[in-house]
Amino acid sequence: MLPLYNSRILKIYAEYLKKHYPYIDINPILKYAGITNYQLEDQAHWFNQSQV
Numbered sequence: 586m587l588p589l590y591n592s593r594i595l596k597i598y599a600e601y602l603k604k605h606y607p608y609i610d611i612n613p614i615l616k617y618a619g620i621t622n623y624q625l626e627d628q629a630h631w632f633n634q635s636q637v
Contacts, residue, residue: 586633586634586635587633587634588631588632588633589631589632589633589634589637590631590632590633590634590636590637591628591630591631591632592624592625592626592627592628592629592630592631592632593628595620595625595632595637596625596626596628599611599625618636618637619636620632620636
């Protein structure tokens with residue numbers, strides 16, 4: 586699969602969830618998608634459609 590989504594997009598969404606929905610634990614969601622916190626923090630990382 587082609588990398589389509591930069592980690593900055595997902596990072597912004599994760600920050601939005603933390604701010605507006607603090608009761609949602611994002612870690613299980615990331616684990617299900619096969620995304621590590623390191624990848625999310627790496628601004629040069631790209632994700633494919635199946636991860637997003």
